[in-house]
Amino acid sequence: MASPVSRVAVVGSGISGAVCASLLARNGVSVTLFESARGPGGRMSYRKEITEDGKELVFDHGAPLFTVSNPDVLGIVREWEARGLVAEWKENFASFDCISRKFIDFEKEGLSEKYVGVPVMNSICRALCHEPGVESKFGVGVGSLEWFDEKNLWSLTGLDGQNLGNFEGVVASDKNIFSKRFTDVTGRPPPLDLNLIPELAAKLQEVPVCSCFVLMLAFTKPLSSISVKGFSFKNSEILSWAFCDSSKPGHPATSERWVLHSTMEYARGVVAQIGLQKPSSSTLAKVAEELFEEFQRTGLTISQPFFKKAHRWGSAFPAASIAREEKCLWDRKKRVAICGDFCVSPTVEGAILSGMAASSKLTEFLSCL
Numbered sequence: 001m002a003s004p005v006s007r008v009a010v011v012g013s014g015i016s017g018a019v020c021a022s023l024l025a026r027n028g029v030s031v032t033l034f035e036s037a038r039g040p041g042g043r044m045s046y047r048k049e050i051t052e053d054g055k056e057l058v059f060d061h062g063a064p065l066f067t068v069s070n071p072d073v074l075g076i077v078r079e080w081e082a083r084g085l086v087a088e089w090k091e092n093f094a095s096f097d098c099i100s101r102k103f104i105d106f107e108k109e110g111l112s113e114k115y116v117g118v119p120v121m122n123s124i125c126r127a128l129c130h131e132p133g134v135e136s137k138f139g140v141g142v143g144s145l146e147w148f149d150e151k152n153l154w155s156l157t158g159l160d161g162q163n164l165g166n167f168e169g170v171v172a173s174d175k176n177i178f179s180k181r182f183t184d185v186t187g188r189p190p191p192l193d194l195n196l197i198p199e200l201a202a203k204l205q206e207v208p209v210c211s212c213f214v215l216m217l218a219f220t221k222p223l224s225s226i227s228v229k230g231f232s233f234k235n236s237e238i239l240s241w242a243f244c245d246s247s248k249p250g251h252p253a254t255s256e257r258w259v260l261h262s263t264m265e266y267a268r269g270v271v272a273q274i275g276l277q278k279p280s281s282s283t284l285a286k287v288a289e290e291l292f293e294e295f296q297r298t299g300l301t302i303s304q305p306f307f308k309k310a311h312r313w314g315s316a317f318p319a320a321s322i323a324r325e326e327k328c329l330w331d332r333k334k335r336v337a338i339c340g341d342f343c344v345s346p347t348v349e350g351a352i353l354s355g356m357a358a359s360s361k362l363t364e365f366l367s368c369l
């Protein structure tokens with residue numbers, strides 16, 4: 001157990017930060033978690049949409065599901081399952097070949113157990129961010145992390161200049177916290193100056209990212225020509241996956257809701273035209289049309305949706321893993337852990353493993369004080 005006065009700041013409430021924060025708190029550390037978005041989850045967030053006639057629609061517009069192969073992660077997932085935060089999505093999955101216009105590979109796609117958050121993907125992060133010992137502050141972006149040698153402490157300042165307090169340790173769970181990309185998008189220096197952690201700086205190379213567009217669709221009637229609830233696309237340059245969101249366990253089934261994912265190549269083409277800034281509503285409307293037309297080109301009977309909206313994930317998937325062995329980066333002198341899927345693999349499981357590793361490093365260190 002760490003000393004109860006140990007204070008650690010966790011930046012980011014995606015699954016890596018949320019897992020790390022909850023494990024630290026269980027080990028007696030006092031954790032303050034800062035999240036720039038309004039709610040928890042990061043790329044496991046959900047989207048609530050209200051239609052013109054006042055209907056509420058909910059979509060998992062980030063990660064639609066996750067799979068697990070590591071026994072330690074499976075242990076945690078079983079615990080979440082017992083708490084009702086996670087359920088297995090036991091539907092049929094397949095691939096759709098756009099050339100033969102047939103569903104194939106039922107067995108292959110159905111091999112691994114698929115897990116979803118209940119009632120939405122971010123339920124897991126939400127619960128972890130509210131565990132005893134974790135104080136979560138949403139809508140608070142961390143703008144800078146300063147190290148004070150004389151106090152042996154980190155001092156955090158918000159993007160709005162607000163003093164966020166002093167901490168003995170810091171967990172940074174998003175690559176933007178140290179990346180040049182932060183400057184490209186915001187025009188400001190990244191919150192964490194790598195000169196403060198020279199030993200880690202060499203390992204913290206720029207992580208290339210792949211973007212993805214998703215299309216959220218709602219239909220009044222089930223798409224009964226589709227016999228599976230999730231499928232990958234073969235031989236499509238535009239679409240990579242389709243998921244029937246309303247068929248997930250615990251999800252409201254008031255309408256038939258599907259989420260389609262673009263291919264990375266398609267997204268790269270759009271981003272090359274519009275840059276890194278937030279896409280305009282006309283760009284998103286054009287993307288929505290293109291993704292939907294490709295869905296219709298399958299030849300499956302797809303009725304007109306009563307709701308159709310695209311969303312862009314600028315940094316959907318890191319294209320490199322910078323700490324595959326150690327699973328997080330750790331500076332013992334300054335007590336900084338850097339974690340996230342970009343350390344291990346571009347998946348929920350990779351992010352969980354990284355958050356677990358970051359919490360171990362800090363707990364081990366603080367318990368020796």
Ligand SMILES: Cc1cc2nc3c(=O)[nH]c(=O)nc-3n(C[C@H](O)[C@H](O)[C@H](O)COP(=O)(O)OP(=O)(O)OC[C@H]3O[C@@H](n4cnc5c(N)ncnc54)[C@H](O)[C@@H]3O)c2cc1C
Binds near residue numbers: 176348349
């Ligand atoms: C469309 C899509 C489909 C996917 N499909 C799958 C799938 O099928 N299976 C699978 O396993 N994975 C999938 N993934 C990947 C999975 O979502 C991620 O690997 C995982 O959620 C990453 O978690 P993380 O904690 O590393 O990062 P994130 O979830 O990105 O969390 C980082 C958090 O830090 C916050 N933050 C950043 N900077 C600051 C700051 N300065 N101050 C405060 N907060 C800050 C961000 O707002 C964010 O909430 C998908 C992702 C997307 C986008």
